[in-house]
Amino acid sequence: MVYYKNTVDREDNFQEIIYQLWKSYPSLKKRDSIGSWIYAVSINTSIARLKKVSRIEYRTTIPEMPDKDHFIDEISTNESLKLLLEAIYNLDALDRSIMLLYLEEKQYDEIAEIIGISKSNVGVRINRAKQSLKQHFKKNSYGRL
Template sequence: MSNDFYKSSILPYAAIIIKICRAYTNTQQDFEDYFQEVCLQIWKSRNNFRAQSEWSTWIYRLSLNVCMTLLRKHKNNRPRLAPDNLPSEILDEPHTFNNDSLEQLYAAIRQLSEVDRGVILLYLEEKSYQEIADIIGTNPNNIGVRIKRIKERLKKILDGKIN
């Protein structure tokens, strides 16, 4: 992968990739593997981008697909560790891996189904129902109902009513 491509087409979207990879992994090693695989697939698939959507939308969709595929291959429930071996450019991004409440939210999100994880991550990124539907590959009319159900489930998980 060329350094220019990484700097111009992946690094600006690293926060998106990090959030998605965090929601689909339980360990530091898995997180790093998923992140690396997403970046590799972005590079390998770059010529498949047809500009029918924004680059960021394509990154979301590809990241979700890669993470879901890897999750199916590597089902495990090991405890997740905080990242410490990521490139310095990514670690300098404004995110809070050590925030306890954020970690609790990610732990709750990891209890959702694969698709629901993607939907709530996109919702938290303030994507429109249409954008979420385009990325997930569903009908925008279903997104509102799905988000309401996901929020209710997350509340129950965070309140300790669901394990």
């Protein structure tokens, strides 16, 4: 839901993820870490699809900022969660993925395996994303959540 704001795009992406999982399952070597593999395929498929769509899409005007309010309203009525998701939505795709995994209490080494970067890079990106989120909250005068 963080990558695609409208329902149709989310459903299309979900179908693409299922297809990629089905297609690549025979080549899965570590069957004991299937959860991490599903995360990795899902994130990589979503990011690749975003890149592909942005390259192909012809634009006659500069696109407006997506309607985050509508997207956030779909998720929850919890105000703190809405504010956090709005802030995370403003991160780049890789940092967004890392922070969502971090919020799901995944360990750094598991995040590194899913995303395909080093464990130390995960730590650096999480710290930078936290700083970015803090700045976002200060700038928007949200105070403490």
